[in-house]
Amino acid sequence: MDRKEFIKSCGYACLGVTILAPIFNSCVSTKSINVLIEGENLIIPKSDFIRDEKWLKYLLVNNVQLKYPIYVFRESEQNFTALYLQCTHQGNELNAYGEKLVCSAHGSEFDNQGNVTNGPAKKPLRSFPVRTDHQNIFISLKKS
Numbered sequence: 791m792d793r794k795e796f797i798k799s800c801g802y803a804c805l806g807v808t809i810l811a812p813i814f815n816s817c818v819s820t821k822s823i824n825v826l827i828e829g830e831n832l833i834i835p836k837s838d839f840i841r842d843e844k845w846l847k848y849l850l851v852n853n854v855q856l857k858y859p860i861y862v863f864r865e866s867e868q869n870f871t872a873l874y875l876q877c878t879h880q881g882n883e884l885n886a887y888g889e890k891l892v893c894s895a896h897g898s899e900f901d902n903q904g905n906v907t908n909g910p911a912k913k914p915l916r917s918f919p920v921r922t923d924h925q926n927i928f929i930s931l932k933k934s
């Protein structure tokens with residue numbers, strides 16, 4: 791293989807990785823559940839985080855009283871983060887791609903803690919206090 795062919799094949803390989811990586815990443819299905827609000831808490835059974843005997847990294851939680859879903863990220867068995875999936879730029883609903891939250895309106899991106907990683911949004915996402923017991927995750931919807 792001469793130098794020109796080598797560079798050409800490397801270019802195709804890079805192009806393939808660039809195109810296919812996001813496609814494979816988006817193939818990881820997102821689990822979405824509907825839960826009840828009891829008092830001022832959303833209550834999520836921890837068992838909802840288990841699929842095929844493996845712990846999921848995150849869930850999307852819906853309730854008819856919420857305009858947008860809540861992204862619940864599992865940091866460890868006891869530590870969870872709950873983020874409202876409303877973009878802080880102009881209010882569009884965000885999409886979850888693994889640990890990255892993306893706004894389709896103007897391209898803002900947030901990490902799994904709600905921090906802006908790519909503008910135009912400037913403010914972090916709204917987060918909710920979370921506590922757990924052995925069986926459940928409690929997300930407080932109380933406004934502070």
Ligand code: FES
Binds near residue numbers: 898
């Ligand atoms: S509304 Fe999300 S980036 Fe503009």
